[in-house]
Ligand SMILES: Nc1ncnc2c1ncn2[C@@H]1O[C@H](COP(=O)(O)OP(=O)(O)O)[C@@H](O)[C@H]1O
């Protein structure tokens with residue numbers, strides 16, 4: 130699989146990694162991808178394809194789920210990081226925003242954000258960043274002193290992204306930020322992410338089942354299926370290709386998800402014919 | 404029949420009413436004893452919240468801390484120096500426990516970690532006795548075990564100092580948890596340890612911190628108890644009193660541990676003094692467990708069991 134995304138040394142390079150859970154369950158079977166400095170890269174695929182596992186292999190969160198990178202490497206600006214612990218990876222400038230948001234429910238919005246800056250020294254810079262997060266996510270401002278468990282799902286997603294931002298990352302790994310949110314809200318959140326990318330120079334690796342929206346914001350995309358990258362290319366190329374959409378992303382021409390069963394049938398038939 | 408009721412229901416209250424100053428003394432005594440239970444329970448809660456480990460060895464940590472302190476005092480160290488060294492020992496112990504017990508067992512089932520703390524319990528018991536001997540020791544930290552009159556009540560100076568110190572410790576801990584960076588990180592880990600990890604909070608550091616804090620709290624509890632009734636093996640048994648406190652207060656609530664300890668301390672003293680004679684005494688020994696059992700039946704999450712936040 131080619132990984133021809135940008136030229137020169139990428140910010141992040143995942144080279145042919147294999148991931149095994151619990152010493153026996155082989156989940157990633159040789160995944161490669163690249164994220165260039167300041168880029169937005171989409172990682173697409175159906176539920177169970179291995180998107181979250183790929184992100185966790187990068188962030189080091191895999192180990193808390195008894196997963197291991199058994200082959201291949203993950204390189205950050207050319208240096209291997211796949212043996213490092215999650216806290217060290219954050220210090221390098223990579224922060225993962227986990228699927229399902231995972232805000233600290235019993236901490237206030239303010240406290241959640243401050244916790245995000247754990248790896249940094251306190252002081253004025255931190256105060257400034259706190260204000261900065263609130264300017265990007267004005268909705269959170271009125272909720273500052275509310276416990277995060279009581280804010281809406283969309284606000285929690287914003288909080289999770291804002292909290293990650295407090296660590297001053299160079300690369301954000303976003304895992305299904307659109308999940309369970311109304312389309313309007315999804316658009317609002319993606320717009321903010323795009324602004325963060327432009328204005329704060331934060332590169333983004335975006336895992337999404339919602340390919341339509343992800344490809345609208347990304348420059349480059351990878352499509353995964355059962356633990357492998359089955360194709361990659363410019364976002365435009367992927368989204369213009371009807372076959373790809375139907376075959377791998379389960380999207381019909383109007384951009385709506387087909388039912389799982391339809392896709393399954395279709396896939397089976399194609400395989401059988403070929 | 405009427406007679407029995409009269410004895411059980413009316414009599415004790417009449418006694419309370421007829422001598423309020425004495426009642427005050429009983430309550431104060433109860434609060435002071437209860438603070439000890441609170442401190443021990445607090446050690447449990449901290450460790451449970453931050454690492455999900457039910458620390459069976461908490462009681463022995465109290466004994467170990469007290470033994471270390473007495474041992475150092477016996478070897479002629481000044482009181483202040485002995486406290487500093489004991490604190491250093493408890494912090495060192497936290498590092499060792501993280502490295503030797505928690506780190507190798509990370510991601511294991513809770514029951515395995517629980518069993519590891521049972522092992523730790525026996526190790527500390529043996530190690531403490533090996534270092535400092537097994538006989539009962541007197542602990543003298545320089546506060547006289549005398550009583551004085553206050554608002555018409557007899558108050559024991561040692562108990563009062565102990566109570567004030569416990570209250571100060573609790574206040575310091577509260578500020579530490581609410582206001583400091585590490586305190587916030589501790590609460591974050593207690594809420595969602597994977598999310599905490601995802602923003603770079605190192606769990607190892609957090610574990611060392613909570614076990615250190617639990618160790619320091621154990622020193623205070625050990626000293627307070629030891630000064631009252633000597634440092635001996637039975638000290639580790641106050642952990643058994645902490646269990647009903649935890650059931651009452653909820654395993655995850657710092658406020659619950661404190662209040663639960665006070666309720667049990669005061670309740671058992673009042674029960675013992677006013678109702679004890681009716682049943683031949685020893686209410687103090689079982690009151691806590693009966694109360695805990697009643698609680699398990701009506702409110703199993705405890706007084707302040709963490710609210711599970713349900714969003715709509
Ligand atoms: N902790 C785990 N232990 C074992 N198998 C897992 C674990 N997490 C995920 N898997 C399996 O790995 C595969 C990929 O999962 P995941 O990376 O979550 O996919 P995606 O994020 O694309 O939905 C799935 O088949 C899933 O069942």
Ligand SMILES: [Mg+2]
Nearest residue numbers: 180181182228
């Ligand atoms: Mg996923």
